[in-house]
Amino acid sequence: MSLLHEAIQEKKLDVRMLEKNLVRNVVTDKEAKTAIAALPDDSENAAYISLDEVSEQK
Secondary structure, eight states: OOHHHHHHHHHTTOTTTHHHHHHTTSSOHHHHHHHHHTSOOOGGGOOOOOHHHHHHHO
């Protein structure tokens, strides 16, 4: 397989390409939902801030 083909396959479920690929029928809705469900929950690493904190920093 060519390097370009491998790169395209790797990115077909990328969030930046997913909507276009769904419209073009490159990815099925079921395939997209399965891939999204398989993503790990990384919410424990999130940093929560308030809008007041952001405006105070300016």
